[in-house]
Amino acid sequence: MDxxxxxxxxxxxxxxxxxxxxxxxxxxxxxxxxxxxxxADTFGSNEELDDFLQYTYAERHREIA
Numbered sequence: 001m002d003x004x005x006x007x008x009x010x011x012x013x014x015x016x017x018x019x020x021x022x023x024x025x026x027x028x029x030x031x032x033x034x035x036x037x038x039x040a041d042t043f044g045s046n047e048e049l050d051d052f053l054q055y056t057y058a059e060r061h062r063e064i065a
Contacts, residue, residue, distance in 0.1 A: 016023065032038065043049040 018026070043052065
């Protein structure tokens with residue numbers, strides 16, 4: 001195995017037979033025209049979002065304390 005064609009774990013890189021442009025065309029993707037296209041209503045209310053953020057913050061800092 002050629003080390004220049006492998007990542008740090010030694011797994012060889014596999015080059016796709018198509019370019020990124022060809023892969024995107026095959027999937028008929030469209031460019032993002034606005035950030036609004038990426039928006040999602042994940043939380044039903046601001047309170048749900050606040051609860052999630054508090055939980056996430058607490059979990060990230062749990063092992064630090």
